[in-house]
Amino acid sequence: MEFFLQPLTLVTFFPLLGVLLLFFLPSDKKNLLRWTAMGFTLGTLGISLWVLELFNAPNPHLQLVAKYDWITVAGWNIQYHMGVDGLSILLLLLTTFLTPISIFSTWTAVEERVKEFMIFFLMLEIGMVGVFLAQDLFLFYVFWEFTLIPMYFLIGIWGGPRRIYAAIKFFLYTMAGSGLMLLALLGPGIEGKTFSLPDLISSGGIPTNTQFWLFLAFTAAFAIKVPMWPLHSWLPDAHVEAPTAGSVILAGVLLKMGTYGFLRFNIPLFPQAAVDLAPWMALFATIGILYGAALAFAQSDVKKLVAYSSVSHLGFVILGLFALNPEGISGAILQMFNHGISTGALFLLVGMIYEQTHTREIKVYGGLWKITPVFGTVMLIVALSSMGLPGLNGFIGEFTILLGAFGSTAINNPWYAGLSALGIIMAAIYILTMFQNMFLGPEGSIVEELKKRGHVLRDLNRREIIIMIPMLIFIFWVGLYPKPFFDLIGPTVDNLVAALQTTTLALP
Amino acid sequence: MPPINFNDIEVLLPLIILVIWACLLLLVDLFIPKKHKWLTALLAAFGLALTLGFTLSQLGSESNGFCATGKPSICMVVLDGFSVLVNALLLLTGLLGVALAYGYLKRMGIERGEYYTLMLFSISGMMLMAQASDLIIVFLALELLSLPLYVLSAFARSNSDSQEAGLKYFLLGAFSSGFILYGIALVYGATGSTSLSQIFEIASVGTSSLLLTIGAALILVGLGFKVAAVPFHMWTPDVYQGAPTPVTAFMTAGAKIAGFAALLRVFGSAFPNLSEDITPILWALSAATMIVGNLLAIAQTNIKRMLAYSSIAHTGYILMAFVPYGNPEVAPVSIAAGLFYLFAYTITNFGAWGVVIALEQKESKGLQISDYAGLRRKYPVLAGAMTVFMFSLIGFPPTLGMVGKFYLFRAVLSGGYTGLAIIGVVTSLVSAFYYLRVVVNMYMFAGEPKTDNEFWLRFTIAGAALVTVVFSLVPQGLFAWASRAVLKLF
Numbered sequence: 001m002e003f004f005l006q007p008l009t010l011v012t013f014f015p016l017l018g019v020l021l022l023f024f025l026p027s028d029k030k031n032l033l034r035w036t037a038m039g040f041t042l043g044t045l046g047i048s049l050w051v052l053e054l055f056n057a058p059n060p061h062l063q064l065v066a067k068y069d070w071i072t073v074a075g076w077n078i079q080y081h082m083g084v085d086g087l088s089i090l091l092l093l094l095t096t097f098l099t100p101i102s103i104f105s106t107w108t109a110v111e112e113r114v115k116e117f118m119i120f121f122l123m124l125e126i127g128m129v130g131v132f133l134a135q136d137l138f139l140f141y142v143f144w145e146f147t148l149i150p151m152y153f154l155i156g157i158w159g160g161p162r163r164i165y166a167a168i169k170f171f172l173y174t175m176a177g178s179g180l181m182l183l184a185l186l187g188p189g190i191e192g193k194t195f196s197l198p199d200l201i202s203s204g205g206i207p208t209n210t211q212f213w214l215f216l217a218f219t220a221a222f223a224i225k226v227p228m229w230p231l232h233s234w235l236p237d238a239h240v241e242a243p244t245a246g247s248v249i250l251a252g253v254l255l256k257m258g259t260y261g262f263l264r265f266n267i268p269l270f271p272q273a274a275v276d277l278a279p280w281m282a283l284f285a286t287i288g289i290l291y292g293a294a295l296a297f298a299q300s301d302v303k304k305l306v307a308y309s310s311v312s313h314l315g316f317v318i319l320g321l322f323a324l325n326p327e328g329i330s331g332a333i334l335q336m337f338n339h340g341i342s343t344g345a346l347f348l349l350v351g352m353i354y355e356q357t358h359t360r361e362i363k364v365y366g367g368l369w370k371i372t373p374v375f376g377t378v379m380l381i382v383a384l385s386s387m388g389l390p391g392l393n394g395f396i397g398e399f400t401i402l403l404g405a406f407g408s409t410a411i412n413n414p415w416y417a418g419l420s421a422l423g424i425i426m427a428a429i430y431i432l433t434m435f436q437n438m439f440l441g442p443e444g445s446i447v448e449e450l451k452k453r454g455h456v457l458r459d460l461n462r463r464e465i466i467i468m469i470p471m472l473i474f475i476f477w478v479g480l481y482p483k484p485f486f487d488l489i490g491p492t493v494d495n496l497v498a499a500l501q502t503t504t505l506a507l508p
Numbered sequence: 509m510p511p512i513n514f515n516d517i518e519v520l521l522p523l524i525i526l527v528i529w530a531c532l533l534l535l536v537d538l539f540i541p542k543k544h545k546w547l548t549a550l551l552a553a554f555g556l557a558l559t560l561g562f563t564l565s566q567l568g569s570e571s572n573g574f575c576a577t578g579k580p581s582i583c584m585v586v587l588d589g590f591s592v593l594v595n596a597l598l599l600l601t602g603l604l605g606v607a608l609a610y611g612y613l614k615r616m617g618i619e620r621g622e623y624y625t626l627m628l629f630s631i632s633g634m635m636l637m638a639q640a641s642d643l644i645i646v647f648l649a650l651e652l653l654s655l656p657l658y659v660l661s662a663f664a665r666s667n668s669d670s671q672e673a674g675l676k677y678f679l680l681g682a683f684s685s686g687f688i689l690y691g692i693a694l695v696y697g698a699t700g701s702t703s704l705s706q707i708f709e710i711a712s713v714g715t716s717s718l719l720l721t722i723g724a725a726l727i728l729v730g731l732g733f734k735v736a737a738v739p740f741h742m743w744t745p746d747v748y749q750g751a752p753t754p755v756t757a758f759m760t761a762g763a764k765i766a767g768f769a770a771l772l773r774v775f776g777s778a779f780p781n782l783s784e785d786i787t788p789i790l791w792a793l794s795a796a797t798m799i800v801g802n803l804l805a806i807a808q809t810n811i812k813r814m815l816a817y818s819s820i821a822h823t824g825y826i827l828m829a830f831v832p833y834g835n836p837e838v839a840p841v842s843i844a845a846g847l848f849y850l851f852a853y854t855i856t857n858f859g860a861w862g863v864v865i866a867l868e869q870k871e872s873k874g875l876q877i878s879d880y881a882g883l884r885r886k887y888p889v890l891a892g893a894m895t896v897f898m899f900s901l902i903g904f905p906p907t908l909g910m911v912g913k914f915y916l917f918r919a920v921l922s923g924g925y926t927g928l929a930i931i932g933v934v935t936s937l938v939s940a941f942y943y944l945r946v947v948v949n950m951y952m953f954a955g956e957p958k959t960d961n962e963f964w965l966r967f968t969i970a971g972a973a974l975v976t977v978v979f980s981l982v983p984q985g986l987f988a989w990a991s992r993a994v995l996k997l998f
Contacts, residue, residue: 073988138914142905149904152944156952164948168941175940179933183926186918 006066007054008082011047011096012129015040015122022122027115034107037118041100041125048096048129055089057488060495062135062198070139077194081136086492087263088132090333090485091256094340095132097470098252099125102245104467105348109244109355110158117158121245124150128253132260137185137195141178144221144261147254148174151246159241166234166241173234177221184217201268201499208272215273218266225258228318229288232311239307240360244351247303251310252344256336259317263329267321268496271503274324278410281322286416288315293426297433301360305434306346309386312423313339319420320401323411324500328404329493334485335397338478342386342394345471349379352464356457357446362437366444372459376439378468383435385475387427393478398424519573519587522562522595523635529555530628537621545619549610552624553603556631560599566592572641582703586641589993594638594769597851601762602631604858604968609754611962612865618664618752627758630656634766641777643692643702643727646770650688650734653766654681657759661751669872673750680743684733691726694719695778704778711781724779724786728793731774735767737827738797741820745804748816753868756812757861760819761854768826768850772843776833783834790831791928797824798935805942811864811877814942815857818901821939822853828932829916832923842919844990845912851986852900852912852976859972860897863890866959866969874958880946881955890959890966891950893973898943900976903936908980915987 003009018040025033054064062083071078084092103121110117127150130143148171156167185195187210194200206214224231235255239247267274292312299305317339320332353368353375354360369376385392388399405417438444450457460468478485517524533555537548566587574584605627613619633653640646658681662674696702698719699710711720732740748756779786801821808814829846832838867874867883884891900909913936920929949955979986 071984071987073984073991076987141914142910145905145910149899153951156948164952168944168948171944172937172940176937179937180930182914183917183921183929183933186914186921 003066003068006082007047007051007064008066008084008133011044011051011092012082012126012133014044014047015125018122019119019126022115022119025115027113030111030114033114033118034103037103037122038100040122041096041103044125044129045096045100048093051084052089052093055084055488057086058491060491061085065135070136077196078138079136079196080139081196082133082139083135083198084133086489087333087496088260089488090337091132091253091260092129094256094337095125095128095253098248098340098344099128101344101348101467101470102248102252104463105248105351106243106245107463109351113157117154120150120153121249124154124249128249128257131257135197137197137200139195140197140265141182141185144181144257145175145178147257151250151254154246155238155242158243158246161241162237163241166237169234170238173224173231174221177224177231180217181221184214187214187217197265197269206270211270211273212276215266215270215277218261218270222258222261222266223284225261226255226314226318227258227311228284229291229311229315232288232292235311236304236307239310239347240301240303244347244354247347247351248344251306251347252340255310255314256340259314259321259332259336262318262321263333267324268499271500274322275410275500275504278322278324278408279413279416282319282405282408282411282413282416285315285318285322286419288312288318289420289423290426293423293430297426297430300362302350302362302434302438303347303354303360305362305430306343306350309346309427309430310339310343312427313343313386315423316398316401316420319405319411319416323401323404323408324497325404325408325410326490326493326497327400328408329497330486330489331397331400331402331404333489333493334478334482335394335401337485338385338393338397341471341474341478342382345382345468345475346386348467348471349375349382352460356455357450359446362434364444364446364449365438366441367439367447368444368457369439371443371447371457374459374465378460378472379439380435381472381475383431385479387431388424391476391479393475393482396478396482515571516573519571519585520636520639522559522566523632523639525562526555526559526628526632526635529558530625530632533628534622534625537625540621542619545614545621546610548621548624549606552628553606555628556599556602556606560596560603563592563595563599576703581705582701583705584642584645585636585639587639589995590769590772591639593847593989593993594765595635597765597854598631598634598638598762601758601765601854601858602627604854604972605754605758605762607964607968608757608858608862608865609752611960611965612752612754612868615960615962616664616752616870618666620663623660623663626656626660630654630660630758631762634762634769637766638769638773640770640773641704643695643704643707643774643778646774647685647688647692649766650685650730650770653763654685654734657681657755657763660755661747661759663755664752667750667872669750670752671750673747676743676750677747680733684730684740686730687726687733688730691723691728691730694723694726696723698723704774707778708780711779720779721782721785724775724782725789727774728771728786728789731767731771732793735764735771735823735827736820737793737823738800738820741797741800741823744820745813745816748819749810749812753812753861753865756816757858757865760815760861761857764819764823764826765850765854768830768846771830772833772846775830776839776843780834780836787831787834790827790833791925794824794827794831795928795931797821797827798931799824802935802938802942805939808942809877810875811880811946812875814877814946815860815864818939818943819857821935822857822901824935825913825916825932826850826853828920828925828928831920831925831928835923838919838923840991840994842923843994844987845915845919847990847993848983848986849912849916851990852908855972855975855979856897856900856907856909859893859969859976860901862965862969862972863894863897866890866962866965867957869958877946877949878953879955879957880949881953881957883950883955883957885954886957887959890969893969894950895947896973896976898946902940902943906977906980908976908983911980911983
C-alpha cells in the first residue's frame with residue numbers, strides 16, 4: 001500500500017484507474033466517457049499540484065523519491081525509482097495541465113470511438129508523466145517506448161486523410177532513435193552494474209571515448225523526438241494528420257521528452273562529451289531555428305506552419321541547453337514550458353476553427369477578426385507569445401536562452417546566438433503574415449462558402465473560452481512575473497552546472 | 509550391457525511416462541467414438557499435465573542416467589536444471605498446442621485421434637533432446653521429434669498445401685538428418701567417442717583437428733535446419749503456411765526450443781574448444797537470419813507466411829544468445845537470456861497463432877492480413893490481444909518481448925558483440941513495419957471478419973496476452989529460474 005501512496009507513483013498511475021474504469025463503461029454513453037476521462041485527468045492535475053506543494057524548491061536534489069527493487073536477479077539491478085527535481089517539476093505540471101485541456105477540446109471534435117480515444121489518452125498520460133519522473137534507465141526506457149503506442153493509435157485512428165502513413169512514420173522514426181538509445185543505456189548499465197541514474201552520475205568515470213559514442217546514441221533518440229534538424233521530417237506529417245488533441249500533446253509534451261532527455265541524461269551522464277560536442281549541438285540548433293522558420297514561412301497549411309515553427313522554437317531550447325551555463329539551461333527549461341503553452345494554444349485555436357471550416361488552407365481565410373472578435377483577440381495574444389513579444393512568456397525564455405548562449409564558454413562562439421536571434425525576427429514575419437492573411441483584410445472565400453452551405457462562422461463558445469483562459473493566464477504570468485518559475489528551476493540547474501564544471505576538463 | 513538400475517529410470521521418468529501415455533492413448537483412441545474425440549484431447553492434455561507435474565518435481569535434482577559400466581562420467585542422458593526448464597517449457601508448448609488444435613480440427617473436418625498421439629510422441633522426442641548427453645541420443649531424439657511432425661504437417665490430407673508441406677518438410681528434414689549423422693560420424697572419427705563429455709575431454713587434450721571442426725559444423729548445419737536459421741530456412745515458409753495452423757504454432761515453438769536445447773547441449777558440452785571457429789559462424793548465421801527473416805516478412809500478405817518469416821527472424825534473435833557460448837564468463841548470462849527469450853517467444857507466438865486460428869475459415873480463407881480489417885469493431889478483445897502479441901514481437905513495453913530483447917541485447921553487448929546488437933536493433937525496427945500492418949488493419953480499416961467461438965481457443969489467447977503483459981512487469985522469478993538452470997552447464 002505504501003508503494004501506491006507515494007505521491008509520484010500516484011501521479012503517474014492515477015490515470016490507470018481511469019483506463020480500467022473506462023473499459024467497463026458502455027461505449028455509446030459518450031458524455032459519460034468524456035467526463036470520466038476528464039475527471040481522472042483533473043484528478044491527476046490535482047495530485048501534481050500536491051506534488052508541487054510538497055516540492056521544496058531550494059533543494060537541488062531529487063525529491064519525493066520512491067525507490068523499490070524491481071528486477072534484481074541474474075546480474076540485473078533494476079529499480080522502480082521515481083523522483084522529481086527542478087529539471088522535471090515544470091514538465092510534470094505541464095503534462096498534467098495540458099492533458100485535461102486536450103481532452104476538453106475533444107468534446108465535439110471526437111465523436112467516433114470515444115471510449116477508445118479516452119483510453120489511449122489516459123494511457124498516454126501515464127507514459128508521459130512516467131518519462132519525466134523515472135530515474136532508472138530501464139524504467140525510463142519502458143515509459144519512453146510506451147508513449148509511442150497510444151500516440152500511434154491516436155494519429156492512426158482519429159487523424160486526417162493520410163493518417164496511417166503519418167502514424168507509421170512517426171512510430172518508425174521514433175523507434176529508430178530509441179533502439180540506439182536502448183543499446184546505449186545498456187552500456188553504462190553493464191559497466192556500472194546499475195541502471196540507476198543518480199548512482200551512475202555520482203560514480204562518474206565513463207571513459208571519454210565511450211562517453212562520445214554513448215552521447216551520440218542517446219542523441220539519436222532525443223534528436224529525433226525534439227526533432228532537431230535534419231531529423232524533423234516526421235513532425236509535419238504527424239502534426240498535420242493528428243487530431244487536435246493529439247497535436248497539442250505532441251507539440252506540448254512529447255517533443256519536450258526529447259529536450260528533457262538531453263537535459264536529464266546526455267548532459268549529466270556524459271559531461272565531457274557534452275562539453276566537447278556543445279558547439280556542434282549549437283550549430284545544428286541554429287540551423288534548425290533558421291530552417292524551421294524559413295519553412296514555416298513557406299507553408300500554406302496553418303497547421304504545418306505551426307509544426308515548422310516548433311522545429312524553430314525547439315532549436316532555441318537545444319541552443320540553451322548546450323550553452324551549459326545556468327542562464328542557458330534555465331531559459332531552456334522555461335522555454336520548454338512556454339512552448340508547450342503557446343504552441344499547444346495555437347494548435348487548439350487552429351483546431352477550433354478547423355472544426356467549423358474543415359480546411360487549414362491559409363489563403364481561403366481572411367477578415368476573421370470582424371466575424372469572430374474573441375477568437376481573433378485570443379489568437380493574437382497567443383501568436384504574439386509564440387513570436388516572443390516582450391511581456392509575454394515566449395520572450396522570457398528566448399531572451400534568457402540567448403543571454404546564455406552569448407556568454408557560453410562551451411559553445412564559445414557568439415555567432416550562433418547572433419544568428420539565432422534572427423530566428424525571432426523570422427518568427428515575427430511568418431506569424432504576423434499568417435495572422436494578417438487569416439484575420440485581417442477582406443473576408444476570405446471560406447466565409448462565403450460556409451454561408452452557401454448554411455453555416456455561419458461562430459465565435460468561440462463557452463467551452464472553448466474555458467479551455468483558453470488557463471493558457472492565457474500562463475502566457476501573461478510567465479511573461480510578466482517569471483520569478484516563481486525560475487525559483488523552481490534554479491537551484492537544480494546551478495547544481496547541475498557546478499557538477500559539470502568539476503567533472504569536465506574544458507569548461508572553466 | 510549394464511543392468512538398468514532405478515536411477516536410470518528416475519532420470520527419464522517424465523519422458524517414460526509420456527511415451528507410455530502416448531502408446532496407451534493410441535490404443536484407447538480406437539475405442540473412443542468419432543463424436544467424442546474431445547475425450548482424446550482431454551486425455552492427451554491430462555498426460556501432458558501429469559508429465560509436467562513429474563518434471564517439476566525433478567526441480568533441483570541432478571543426475572546422470574544410462575552410464576557406461578565403471579565410467580560414471582560417460583552417460584547417455586542427463587538430468588539437470590536446464591533439462592527441467594526446457595522440458596517444462598516443451599510440455600507447456602504441448603498443452604497450448606492441444607488447446608489450439610481441438611476446436612480447429614473439428615471445424616476443419618480433420619478431427620482424428622492420432623493427432624494428439626503424434627504430438628505426444630513429438631514432445632517426447634523434444635524432451636529427450638534436452639536430456640541427451642550423447643550424440644547418438646541427440647540423433648535418436650531428433651528423429652523421434654521430427655517424424656511425427658512430418659505426419660502432422662500433412663495432417664489435412666485433402667488439402668494439397670498440407671500434403672506439399674508434409675512432403676517438403678520430410679525431404680528436407682531427412683536431408684538435414686543426413687548432415688547431422690555425417691557430422692556425428694566425423695566427430696566419432698576424430699575423437700573415437702560419441703559421448704559429449706568424452707569428446708570434450710579428448711578435444712581439449714589433443715591439438716585441434718580439422719575433422720572435428722568439420723563434424724561440428726555439419727551438426728550445426730543440421731540443427732540450423734531444425735531451428736530454421738538462414739540459409740537453411742528455405743523450407744520454413746512453405747511448410748508453416750501449408751501445415752494445419754495449430755501444427756505450425758506447435759512447430760514454431762516446440763521444434764525451436766528442442767533445436768536450441770540440442771545446440772546448447774552439443775556445443776556447450778562437447779565443443780567449447782572450437783568456439784574460435786564456431787563463434788564467427790554463429791555470428792554470421794544470427795545476423796543473416798535476423799536480416800533475411802525480417803526483410804522477407806515485409807513482402808508477405810498472408811499472415812501465416814508473415815508469421816513464418818517472423819519465426820525465422822526470431823531464430824536469429826535467439827541465436828544471438830549462443831554466439832558467446834565458448835566464453836565462460838558471458839555464456840551463462842547469455843544462454844539464460846536465450847532461454848528467457850524462448851519462453852517469451854513461445855507465449856507470444858502461441859497467442860498470435862491462436863488469433864490466426866480464430867480467424868481462419870475453411871479452404872484457407874481468412875488468412876490474408878487484409879482479412880483482419882475491422883477486427884477491433886467486431887471482436888475488441890481478440891484485436892486487443894493480437895495487438896499485445898504484435899507489440900511483443902516487435903519488442904515494445906509492456907510486454908515479454910521487450911524484456912526478452914532487453915535481456916538478450918544486454919548479454920550480447922557484455923560479450924562485446926556490439927555489431928550484432930546493432931543489427932538486432934535495426935532489424936527490430938524493420939519488423940515493426942510489418943507487425944504494425946496487422947494492427948493498422950485491425951484498428952484503422954473497416955471490414956467484416958468472421959470468427960468462431962471456441963472456448964479453449966479464446967482461453968489460450970486471453971491467457972497468453974495476460975501472461976505477456978503481467979510477466980513483463982514481474983519477470984524476476986523467470987529470470988532467476990533461467991539463470992539457475994544454466995549455471996551448472998559452464
